[in-house]
Amino acid sequence: MLKSKTFVKKTRSGGVMKIVREHYLxxxxxxxxxxxxxxxxxxxxxxxxxxxxxxxxxxxxxxxxxxxxxxxxxxxxxxxxxxxxxxxxxxxxxxxxxxxxxxxxxxxxxxxxxxxxxxxxxxxxxxxxxxxxxxxxxxxxxxxxxxxxxxxxxxxxxxxxxxxxxxxxxxxxxxxxxxxxxxxxxxxxxxxxxxxxxxxxxxxxxxxxxxxxxxDKHKRSALCNNLNYRHKMAQYAQRASVALHTQLFFKSRGVLNEEGFILFVRKNAIIVLIPKFGLEGTVFFESKDKITPPLTFNEEGPTLTVQNHTFHLFDRVKVTISLDSSNIQHQKIRMSIIEPVIPGVSVDPPEMEPQTKKARLNP
Ligand SMILES: [Zn+2]
The missing domain is CATH 3.40.50.1010 (5'-nuclease)
Structure with missing residues (x-):
């Protein structure tokens, strides 16, 4: 019995490679x-x-x-x-x-x-x-x-x-x-x-x-539950710490304008990796306070078409990164798309504030 699976992969040089994997059972x-x-x-x-x-x-x-x-x-x-x-x-x-x-x-x-x-x-x-x-x-x-x-x-x-x-x-x-x-x-x-x-x-x-x-089975079980509880709490603490330091980092930098690549395409969003910071963030195309643009998700690609633009995996995009502290208990890193320009969806690039810091170094 033979099972075969075909998929495409992007190579390091930017080309696309078709891979057929055959699996014999x-x-x-x-x-x-x-x-x-x-x-x-x-x-x-x-x-x-x-x-x-x-x-x-x-x-x-x-x-x-x-x-x-x-x-x-x-x-x-x-x-x-x-x-x-x-x-x-x-x-x-x-x-x-x-x-x-x-x-x-x-x-x-x-x-x-x-x-x-x-x-x-x-x-x-x-x-x-x-x-x-x-x-x-x-x-x-x-x-x-x-x-x-x-x-x-x-x-x-x-x-x-x-x-x-x-x-x-x-x-x-x-x-x-x-x-x-x-x-x-x-x-x-x-x-x-x-x-x-x-x-x-x-x-x-x-x-x-x-x-x-x-x-003793029961004592052992109680001990294990405690160990697992502590392990889980340590993991939560670790994740919370990473989130906190990421937020502190971006808090002091205002709104940034960075280049990134699409890691995942979802039904109503794209997940973007910013290589410069090793940061992953989500650009949502649906929000409560905005009219949702027409979205078409294609599972096969996967691709997501927003208005007239189609996003593919690994596409190069430009986004703004900012800290949304409108809810002080749930501060979040927000990303919005700058490029490609999609009318009514993309935002204007921010004023480049970090330049003023450089100026201070050379009085
Ligand atoms: Zn046997």
Whole structure:
């Protein structure tokens, strides 16, 4: 089966390149488990005796780690006691992009026969390949691909006569991913803030001892909720801090006139990147106090036609940047279009105030 996808990409030199990506899906990719009687594999990697001596999970289990778990817990995964791990192609590809050293280490583990780490090429398997949905981020799509593969394993091995007690454990730190995975039947997920995963794995392989409280399910759960709460608050604080400093920066500069490029085209707006400041902002063509000009959005492009002008991705535009402090509790960076000139929509370029500063430097 062949799936092909065509898209255009703008090159660095400004040209446009057409890319056709072909994707072959196969039905001869095996699960690699000793339990399986359905797959036609010659040799298997994942064992029947897949039990780690620990209190955490006493029945046989195969572990599917997500990308972050591999990235941050590679030293634990390398331990000789951790065996029978399914490394998904999706995870491998993400690791290759994010960390060359970890990629090399996980490849070494996979090549160590005694570790029983099995690479499952889920991106080429007819039943586990998924397309990215509209509006879905690459990250979310990959998380979904990981859940799909975990669910496939669970259902696939359920058919094996001896695998009744076998459990597929999806190891993730991501809250949303865990919740979604639990909606799929048959997958057990483990998720704790990084350090807890690390400690528990260390305890599981006997490399560390731990407070008995950590092995208590309810106490552990409360601890994790607290860790996640703090993590979320730290993220909010970080974002608020970036927003505050961006606003302070533009507050002192009045209205600026800058060149930018269109990053995204939406139904009623364009999102513009100003390379000079690394700033992204939105130019809305709809507002409460103005009559909305005729807008035509074309999803295929995507393009947005405002009056008689059509905006495309990567178009060069000129915008004004200013701080809107009309609502003191919700100050916002505002952008308006200067060029291209669209009657009734675009604004006049502002007087260049920063020039006066320069003059002061040369008395
Ligand atoms: Zn199989």
């Amino acid at each position: 196969r039905d001869d990719i095996w699960c690699g488990s000793e339990f399986c009687v359905e797959c036609k594999h010659d040799s298997t990697v994942l064992q029947k005796e897949a039990v780690i001596e620990s209190d955490l999970c006493s029945s046989p289990h195969y572990i599917i780690p997500d990308t972050n778990v591999v990235l941050h817990q590679i030293d634990i995964l390398e331990d000789p006691l951790i065996k029978n791990v399914i490394v998904l192609q999706t995870v491998l590809q993400e690791i290759r992009h994010r960390s060359a050293p970890v990629y090399k280490r996980i490849k070494d583990v996979i090549h160590t026969a005694a570790k029983h780490f099995y690479t499952f090429t889920n991106e080429h398997h007819r039943e586990t390949f998924i397309e990215r949905e509209q509006g879905e981020s690459a990250n979310d799509r990959n998380d979904r691909a990981i859940r799909t593969a975990a669910q496939w394993y669970s259902e696939h091995l359920k058919k094996a006569p001896d695998a009744q007690d076998l459990k597929i454990i999806l190891l993730t730190n991501d809250k949303a991913n865990k919740q979604k995975a639990e909606e799929c039947a048959g997958i057990i997920t483990l998720r704790y803030a990084d350090i807890i995963v690390h400690r528990l794995l260390a305890v599981a392989i006997g490399a560390d001892c731990t407070d008995p409280d950590l092995l």
